[in-house]
Amino acid sequence: MALTFWEEAYRIGIDELDNEHMELGALMARFQQALDDHEDKAVIGSIFRNLRGKLVSHFNHEEQILRRIDYPEEDVKAHVDGHLDVLYTFDHEFSKWEKAPGDAPIPGELSHLCVWAITELLTADMRVKDHLSRSRPAKASGE
Ligand SMILES: [Fe+2]
Numbered sequence: 001m002a003l004t005f006w007e008e009a010y011r012i013g014i015d016e017l018d019n020e021h022m023e024l025g026a027l028m029a030r031f032q033q034a035l036d037d038h039e040d041k042a043v044i045g046s047i048f049r050n051l052r053g054k055l056v057s058h059f060n061h062e063e064q065i066l067r068r069i070d071y072p073e074e075d076v077k078a079h080v081d082g083h084l085d086v087l088y089t090f091d092h093e094f095s096k097w098e099k100a101p102g103d104a105p106i107p108g109e110l111s112h113l114c115v116w117a118i119t120e121l122l123t124a125d126m127r128v129k130d131h132l133s134r135s136r137p138a139k140a141s142g143e
């Protein structure tokens with residue numbers, strides 16, 4: 001069964017970010033499927049570059065929003081570091097395989113990349129959700 005990278009439980013409550021998360025989840029699933037199916041390197045490469053581009057724009061957008069919702073500066077820094085770590089790891093694992101001979105098998109690090117990334121990203125984004133629920137208690141209780 002295909003892995004899914006989006007669930008309703010992942011909503012943080014900011015529609016524009018949730019929509020991007022949904023789109024990223026779909027792209028990760030597509031990338032994962034292409035790896036699992038051993039599609040052509042060129043095909044996998046183009047899916048990877050598309051996913052990476054969308055990750056970069058999402059991270060930039062999300063970092064702007066973190067500052068707008070008064071997310072503590074220390075936490076913003078840690079969150080940005082997490083985004084950078086994911087991008088670094090994506091580039092590192094992908095380019096290692098891309099540079100290998102055409103028939104090189106897909107290494108475990110690459111086939112587990114999206115599962116690792118979604119766990120890292122989700123853990124950090126759930127902290128943002130907690131921050132929002134703490135900073136908007138009046139709204140939740142209808143006051
Ligand atoms: Fe994030």
Ligand SMILES: [Fe+2]
Nearest residue numbers: 021062121125
């Ligand atoms: Fe995010």
